[in-house]
Amino acid sequence: MVEANNTTVTLQVHRFTPRAERAERARGGSPFARKSSPFGGGSDSAARRRPRGKQWVQEYTIPARPEDTILDCLLTIKRTVDPTLAFRYSCGHGMCGSDAVAINGTPTLLCTASIRDWAKQPGALPQVDEEGFRHIGEDESMSDASSNSDATDASSADGTSLGVIELAPLPGFPPQRDLIADIDPMLNQIRKLTPYLQADGVLATTDEGKVNAFEYLQHPEQLAKYETLSNCIACGVCEGSCPVFAGGDAFIGPAALIWSSRFINDSRDTKAMERMDAIDTADGVAACQSVRACSRHCPRGIDVGEEMWQIVAKVRER
Structure with a gap:
């Protein structure tokens, strides 16, 4: 030993x-400068x-x-x-x-x-x-x-x-400092895609008129469609590996698409079409180049590249 x-x-x-950040000018900048x-x-x-x-x-x-x-x-x-x-x-x-x-x-x-x-x-x-x-x-x-x-x-x-x-x-x-990176851009992209379950809000009832406690009960096959995706911890490893995401803000990123796919594949969610509309943009699924570098080192074992291909195919076929 x-x-x-x-x-x-x-x-x-x-x-x-x-x-250190410079203090902003008291009287503003040039009136000819582009605001955004x-x-x-x-x-x-x-x-x-x-x-x-x-x-x-x-x-x-x-x-x-x-x-x-x-x-x-x-x-x-x-x-x-x-x-x-x-x-x-x-x-x-x-x-x-x-x-x-x-x-x-x-x-x-x-x-x-x-x-x-x-x-x-x-x-x-x-x-x-x-x-x-x-x-x-x-x-x-x-x-x-x-x-x-x-x-x-x-x-x-x-x-x-x-x-x-x-x-x-x-x-x-x-x-931000030394080994600390600012991952807020990734988290903001995830937030834009409403990363939470959106059900119809209607409480199911039994024949006796009582609230059905099992209204969102799923079959194992339904759970299997998104269970692996729910393991994503938003660490940013897939986005740090993606050459398209590293090129700027022209791509929403694999992490955001994985989170969106998790709910698109959830049988309890009622907003699948709206979610696919949100990522069917030039900076969404269309920007993915299928390099599959995002799959190399996912710490949660998600084959990100394969899941990206699946969500791209689903969006195009809808």
């Missing part, structure tokens, strides 16, 4: 400190703008074990090395989705990512799978481990480094 202080890991953290862009956005467009500030990469080398999570490492740094380091987390068990970042360039959750799966040796080349995706995660780490098992065992015995892990804010969203 290797003790924690016999092995170390190096975290390369992309840090960011925002510049004709290409949409409004407050969402402003939120997607990358804030200005100081950016740098800072390295931290700390004692760690292969089974430790990257969140464990950041908490160690925060408590014992650098209290100024900013990152976000809550449950620490992959249920809340608040700690999504880019690990070695791949969006995922800090609390579910272990050093064993993500640490890489300096100079190692990224692996590309048969679909052309740059994949840095469990598969690559296993291949690296198999090719460098002797070196890894020796380094662990000698008390040297487990490797290097690069951390950056979630792609596609403006950074």
Whole structure:
């Protein structure tokens, strides 16, 4: 059993400190300035703008074990090395989705990512799978481990480094500070699509005239149509992986479409047609390019790309 202080890991953290906002001019701007862009956005467009500030990469080398999570490492740094380091987390068990970042360039959750799966040796080349995706995660780490098992065992015995892990804010969203990204644009898009059940509001009654407590009872087949979609935790990993969403506010994003699809497929909801009308727009299903990068690392196991294809087909066939 290797003790924690016999092995170390190096975290390369992309840090960011925002510049203080300038006070607004007392007499306003130019009368000829355009008040809003004709290409949409409004407050969402402003939120997607990358804030200005100081950016740098800072390295931290700390004692760690292969089974430790990257969140464990950041908490160690925060408590014992650098209290100024900013990152976000809550449950620490992959249920809340608040700690999504880019690990070695791949969006995922800090609390579910272990050093064993993500640490890489300096100079190692990224692996590309048969679909052309740059994949840095469990598969690559296993291949690296198999090719460098002797070196890894020796380094662990000698008390040297487990490797290097690069951390950056979630792609596609403006950074707020260090590893904290502003995911409000995603949440606002979800809110626009009324992410809650809309039933007809009529209370069913029994033959005796009493309220029927089972008026929304579903068959297992009806539940299966949306049960997986209800596992979405709005972490932003799918949107951080989507090259279309990262390009600006011209796409509502896979997370919002997943939430809309969850209720479109719910037999109890009575607004399916209105929901499909809301996403049948140029920045809705029409903007999806079926890249399927959104499916790569969903922490809840949703095949986002397949679900996107299904909702696109349903909207077009209605």
